[in-house]
Amino acid sequence: MIELEPFLLRALAASLALAVVAAPLGSLVIWNRMAYFGETISQASLIGIALGLFLGIDITAPVIAVTLAMAGLLILLSRQKVVPLDAILGLMHHGALALGVIATMRLSGPGVDLMGYLFGDVFAVTTSDLYWVFGGGALVLAVLSRLWQPMLRLAVHEELASAEGVNRNVIKAVFIVLLSLTIAIAIKIVGALLVIAFLIVPAVAARPLSSTPERMAVLAALVAVASVLLGLGLSVNFDVPGGPAIVLVMALIAGLSVASAALGRRT
Template sequence: MFEPFFLRALLASLGLAVVAAPLGCFIVWQRLAYFGETVAQAGLIGVALALAMQMDVTWGVLIVALAVAALLVWFGRQKLVGLDSVLGLLHHAALAAGVIATSMVKGAPVDLTGFLFGDVFAVTQADVVVIFVGGAVVLALVAWLWQPLLRLAVHEDLAAAEGVDREMVRTVFIVLLAVAIAVAMKIVGILLVMAFLVVPAVAARPLSGTPERMVVLTGFIAAASVVAGLWLSATFDSPGGPSIVLIMSIVAGLSLSWAAIGRPGRRGS
């Protein structure tokens, strides 16, 4: 069970679980799940771009994710069509364009399943290094911007009127989100990236009375799900990424059920 490929998978997934925790919480707090989903699915275009230009897939995904995020912000300036509809449009357009683009890449046929659902056991040593170094940078930036991020998440206008630079903070957050998506894609794939970010945060919400506690709990739930999911995968030979996400979802389901019955999440500091 503890062969090198398994250890690499474990390390990469655990690192990602920790980095994803604060981002996932902010996605839940600011209702950005569908936004992130759209950006993630556009990653498939990035995959095709990277393959065509023979560069690392992570870079291709990152570039396209940023471009789509910018496009979403741009479309958000008009008020005639709601953002949910714009997201629906781009979400499906990106998926369609991505599938077409990957099918047109010359050379060896592209393994679409690997990109859509990830291949956690194919993680290389270099990938692990990227996750840990990149993850440290992401965490440092989130820590630095924690207070303004929180103020904007609670009430954007209030924070802006009190002097928070919302354009700057929001831009940094979107860039961080795109980085996380690009890096996480290798492990859980384009279709499950958002689940990896959002589901542990959803699971943690009913059990949290402060934002910080929710972030820590999100990290714990994600890490535990990673261990359990990879064990499941090794034992029953199920796909790695989906196994992790399935465990996360079960925890979230239980947590929400508990919230639906009782009155949790009310205790303060």
């Protein structure tokens, strides 16, 4: 019987939990066409990391605060009509990344493991991180299960859902809070640059194979779980970074899924 080291068990537990949480949320991100929005929020998490390191506290709470602040700012800026939203997202995306990198290096000193925060270090997950992942993940899933139908209806047809009584402002705000929380608890696993990929790539893989939204969320979770197992195996056996290995497997599965669906339609 193979005995797993404690650090590997923590990495496996955190990654699998995040895979299950990210699948339905990532599906909603795709349905709402908010991938670039989520990417911009994830880049802002570096500013929260710098703040947490500067204050000498766990980075999760500052990252949540900063990502929520960035989401609120993006919502406000999206209401102006001078510059298109995609241009605003491009501006904030690169600006937040640049500020986050500079702030992390300046406030934390030259010895900071910037690569770990950019791409994650799943094998450095601590017991405290597991509390955040399982506690935050349970909260996200509980809220999603309660508001799944309103969120889905808004994604399908926002105006119709609003006319039928769905409070789109409240539902959108809750969704953004859930997205920010998930990004914050995923930072140590896949890093600021790859966290949104962890959310949306399994959903991309599941979409061609799904006839209902619920089936897509379940298949996305299965793809994510399989990618975690294969990615961590790849990392352990070939000495490659864990987070990027997981995302690479996800991307390969998604590529095969989309390619097979496209070829199937031609025949």
